[in-house]
Amino acid sequence: MGESLTTYMGDLMEEEVYSEVRRQLDEGVPPEKIFGELQKGMEIVGERYQAQEYYLSELIMAADIFKKAAEPLQEKLKGSTGETVGTMVLGTVAGDIHDIGKNIVALVFSSNGFNVIDLGVDVPVQKFVDAVKEHKPQIVGLSCLLTTSFDSLKATVEALEQAGLRDGVKVLIGGGPVDEATCKYVRADAYCVDAPAGVDIAKKMLGVA
Amino acid sequence: MATARELYEERLNRIKTAVALGKPDRVPVVPLGDSFCARHVGVKLSDFCTIPTLSNEVILKSFTSLGEVDGIQHASFYVHNLSTLWLAKLKIPGRDLPEDELWQVQEVELMKVEDYDVIIKDGFNKFIEKFFYDRLDNLGAKVQVFVESLSGAIKATEDLGIIPFSPAIATIPYEMFCGGRSMTEFLKDLFRIPDKVQAAMDVAMPEIIENTRQLCRALKPIAIWVGGWRAASEFLSPRLWKRFVLPYYKELVQAVVDEGVIPVLHFDSNWTRDLEYLRELPKGKCVFSPDGNTDIFKAKEILGDHMCIMGDVPAAMLSLGTPDEVHNYCRRLIENIGPSGFILAQGCDIPPNAKPENVKAMIESVKG
Numbered sequence: 001m002g003e004s005l006t007t008y009m010g011d012l013m014e015e016e017v018y019s020e021v022r023r024q025l026d027e028g029v030p031p032e033k034i035f036g037e038l039q040k041g042m043e044i045v046g047e048r049y050q051a052q053e054y055y056l057s058e059l060i061m062a063a064d065i066f067k068k069a070a071e072p073l074q075e076k077l078k079g080s081t082g083e084t085v086g087t088m089v090l091g092t093v094a095g096d097i098h099d100i101g102k103n104i105v106a107l108v109f110s111s112n113g114f115n116v117i118d119l120g121v122d123v124p125v126q127k128f129v130d131a132v133k134e135h136k137p138q139i140v141g142l143s144c145l146l147t148t149s150f151d152s153l154k155a156t157v158e159a160l161e162q163a164g165l166r167d168g169v170k171v172l173i174g175g176g177p178v179d180e181a182t183c184k185y186v187r188a189d190a191y192c193v194d195a196p197a198g199v200d201i202a203k204k205m206l207g208v209a
Numbered sequence: 210m211a212t213a214r215e216l217y218e219e220r221l222n223r224i225k226t227a228v229a230l231g232k233p234d235r236v237p238v239v240p241l242g243d244s245f246c247a248r249h250v251g252v253k254l255s256d257f258c259t260i261p262t263l264s265n266e267v268i269l270k271s272f273t274s275l276g277e278v279d280g281i282q283h284a285s286f287y288v289h290n291l292s293t294l295w296l297a298k299l300k301i302p303g304r305d306l307p308e309d310e311l312w313q314v315q316e317v318e319l320m321k322v323e324d325y326d327v328i329i330k331d332g333f334n335k336f337i338e339k340f341f342y343d344r345l346d347n348l349g350a351k352v353q354v355f356v357e358s359l360s361g362a363i364k365a366t367e368d369l370g371i372i373p374f375s376p377a378i379a380t381i382p383y384e385m386f387c388g389g390r391s392m393t394e395f396l397k398d399l400f401r402i403p404d405k406v407q408a409a410m411d412v413a414m415p416e417i418i419e420n421t422r423q424l425c426r427a428l429k430p431i432a433i434w435v436g437g438w439r440a441a442s443e444f445l446s447p448r449l450w451k452r453f454v455l456p457y458y459k460e461l462v463q464a465v466v467d468e469g470v471i472p473v474l475h476f477d478s479n480w481t482r483d484l485e486y487l488r489e490l491p492k493g494k495c496v497f498s499p500d501g502n503t504d505i506f507k508a509k510e511i512l513g514d515h516m517c518i519m520g521d522v523p524a525a526m527l528s529l530g531t532p533d534e535v536h537n538y539c540r541r542l543i544e545n546i547g548p549s550g551f552i553l554a555q556g557c558d559i560p561p562n563a564k565p566e567n568v569k570a571m572i573e574s575v576k577g
Contacts, residue, residue, distance in 0.1 A: 012400070052482075056444040057396045064397055097300065097313050100392050147524045147560040148311055176478075176502075177525050185529055 009041020255303025
């Protein structure tokens, strides 16, 4: 029956997803297994997004269903040594308060097995540096929607360089006006056109694709 | 030397020829700049965005010093106008931000899910009036300053022989609800309570149409923006776009055309997928104005014989690029999208950190 949960998730059949999670929990299916099925469903969502069968509207809806469906599992998953693909420190850079894209990145990366440390919006440079020291991520994700934030992007990358942390991480950037030229300007490792593309890039960088 | 009146007529004719899909003597250039103009002439953003008369002076000073523009899209700027379109609060320089930082829309769930019922029951204007008063800090009273200053700003622009092209903005219920609810919540509403959202839109629409007609009659502008930002094709599946977006634009655009005003489809983000549907709008009466994200060359291919295209020097090129890059891109636009049915402009808005020499290169590129 696990397959149907994956299908329901992939097809955004909200009520069916919730009742199937409840049913499996009642039947004593291990929460890790249920969570895994939901993740597979999110992979389908990501694939359909990239195939342009789904759009941001479906991505947001999927992320919300995933989050709600996983809630009853969280308590039981705690303490289990759930394997993660890697850790990502994520935030919208200083001076920019846009959070939609950043939140989607957090959800899509989480549902793809990343441990995401979300620092929020308007994140000061030093906070990124401190978080990288503390969490030792493989990936740093920087988001912005304003061209005026390019210098914040640049300052954040430079601060990581100055703190001697740059070589240990891959810096991914994304957001409305960000392109290849921006990536070069701020000396990031890659620019991501959207969240699922970012997951692909990150996985390739970490050799887990 | 031509008088301001003669220049005005010459430039208006150039723009109107382009809108009617004809070939003017040269491609007109009609930029939009607000925060850029303030930085360029050295006025603090905190003053610029809160004093409409100052914004008009600054915009005119900035553009006239950079070359010969045929028109400007907005004659003045007032930050609180953004709240009337987004139904959202703002972060304003000098109040919530340092004096010279850019204003930003604060997207939180200010409109609640129950408000759809209020709109359905009481009507949109009544809802908005109360919403502006209760939740947007008496916004209705605040925007009076702008309303009262607008005719002066328009006249000051005309007096220089420059066309105040599209001095006002209207939009569809989708955009207002999306801003008020916050995009994330609103998109979920489209899945969970689609019929209710549509019912509220259908109540709001005739009132928005009537408001827009009144605006056109009072202001008698050459054009107005019919704005779209979060309704872009890239955000929505076709099923949702065809239900919640397209029919409302068709209706609003028709009303503006009926009033003898040119609707400028100021469409941010990527609309490439649905360009074909814009052929359902009246031919030779509208302007399609993408922001650099829609494929403007594809737009030419699909809409070129139907609708004038305006754009689309990207914000990032104006801030990070060189005058040569800007010139070359503009010439490519002029030669490939124009020379008929094309108006040169930036995509969306000139960003505050654009280099003045890049803006100058854009304005001068129409001369060859």
